[in-house]
Amino acid sequence: MKHSFGFMVLSIVLAVLASSGLLTWMVPLLRRRMLDHPNARSSHHEPTPRGGGLAFVIVSAASGAIGWLEALLAKPGAVSGPTAMLALPLLALPLAVVGILDDRHNLSAALRYGAQLATALLLIALSPLVSALPSALASVVPLGWLLPLPVLAFLLIFVTAIINFTNFMDGLDGIVAGCIAVSICALAIALAAPWPLWALVGGLLGFLFWNWSPAKVFMGDVGSTFLGAVFAGLVLQAPSWPEALGLLLVATPLLGDACFCVLRRLLAGQKVLQAHRLHLFQRLHQAGWSHARVSSLYITATALLALTLLIGGWHSVVILAIVEIFLGVWLDQTVAVPFAVASVVVEGR
Numbered sequence: 001m002k003h004s005f006g007f008m009v010l011s012i013v014l015a016v017l018a019s020s021g022l023l024t025w026m027v028p029l030l031r032r033r034m035l036d037h038p039n040a041r042s043s044h045h046e047p048t049p050r051g052g053g054l055a056f057v058i059v060s061a062a063s064g065a066i067g068w069l070e071a072l073l074a075k076p077g078a079v080s081g082p083t084a085m086l087a088l089p090l091l092a093l094p095l096a097v098v099g100i101l102d103d104r105h106n107l108s109a110a111l112r113y114g115a116q117l118a119t120a121l122l123l124i125a126l127s128p129l130v131s132a133l134p135s136a137l138a139s140v141v142p143l144g145w146l147l148p149l150p151v152l153a154f155l156l157i158f159v160t161a162i163i164n165f166t167n168f169m170d171g172l173d174g175i176v177a178g179c180i181a182v183s184i185c186a187l188a189i190a191l192a193a194p195w196p197l198w199a200l201v202g203g204l205l206g207f208l209f210w211n212w213s214p215a216k217v218f219m220g221d222v223g224s225t226f227l228g229a230v231f232a233g234l235v236l237q238a239p240s241w242p243e244a245l246g247l248l249l250v251a252t253p254l255l256g257d258a259c260f261c262v263l264r265r266l267l268a269g270q271k272v273l274q275a276h277r278l279h280l281f282q283r284l285h286q287a288g289w290s291h292a293r294v295s296s297l298y299i300t301a302t303a304l305l306a307l308t309l310l311i312g313g314w315h316s317v318v319i320l321a322i323v324e325i326f327l328g329v330w331l332d333q334t335v336a337v338p339f340a341v342a343s344v345v346v347e348g349r
Contacts, residue, residue, distance in 0.1 A: 009196045016334050022055040023210050027217050034103055036218060043277070043285055048215055050142025051103045053223015056203030057096045060230070063199035064089035084126045085193050085237055089200060090231035091122045095163070099221035109273070115162065119229050120159035124152065126235035129244060140280065164227030165258035167221060172281055173291040175214035176254065177204050178299040180227045183251045186306030187341050189236045193211045200230065213291035245312025249321040250305045253298040256325055257281060264339060278343060280328055283336035
């Protein structure tokens with residue numbers, strides 16, 4: 001069902017209040033049960049509770065469930081378009097459950113990745129891009145129906161990479177919550193998403209009040225993996241592959257940093273799964289930039305890409321994303337602590 005602009009604004013405001021209110025109750029509990037003590041690779045200096053992402057997960061999932069029920073009552077049996085987008089927070093919910101258990105008990109990597117693969121399969125199954133592949137390919141190539149299998153493998157890697165990259169980038173106050181809030185705003189407008197996606201934006205803004213430097217709480221895996229899954233699911237709701245690329249590139253500051261860091265560590269022969277402080281955002285912080293300054297840079301860069309998408313379309317986003325990547329390279333070479341110097345700390349030499 002379509003709702004007015006005023007209803008969308010009301011959804012955001014109520015979600016801000018609900019998320020912030022939940023954190024008022026949750027933070028003392030998390031401080032007793034899930035306190036993150038700083039170590040040599042941390043960017044914070046004071047013990048800070050983690051798991052606060054549960055607040056916006058609850059707000060988003062509850063909104064998605066209400067919106068899903070509303071849509072089914074209005075049009076029974078419809079599971080496409082806006083109705084499919086309503087399901088995204090619900091599909092990502094099991095991943096959030098695994099995340100909160102991991103925050104508390106340090107689950108095995110195999111179990112975490114298994115949950116990510118299961119979530120990715122569900123997100124891919126709801127994508128209009130994938131459902132249109134067999135007939136489209138069969139019309140242009142012989143045995144085109146065989147090709148979706150490699151495409152499926154690629155998309156599984158793509159979705160789980162976004163989930164993990166979002167998790168990797170959650171290392172500085174406000175950076176992930178701010179960038180993803182802006183990204184989801186842009187994607188929600190571009191895709192004419194239903195109101196529960198705006199409730200997620202409100203939930204993130206309510207959380208950001210607590211997470212901005214100096215952070216009173218961290219989102220933890222429960223929040224970062226959930227956000228990565230919802231963002232990937234929205235990208236897969238694009239009406240065409242070029243438009244999906246445009247939606248994806250809105251998150252270039254976050255995902256680009258994570259991707260280049262992983263590639264750089266692989267080329268350097270480092271253990272990619274080992275904890276580190278080698279992302280550009282971390283090395284900018286090591287160079288003396290404050291949490292707020294680094295996070296504001298990334299959020300501003302994301303906002304510029306979001307505006308470009310909405311005004312100029314996916315072609316313009318590709319151009320600006322390339323420009324921002326070159327800006328990142330310049331910051332890497334002239335401002336941030338050099339990768340090789342920061343690697344010495346990681347390797348313990």
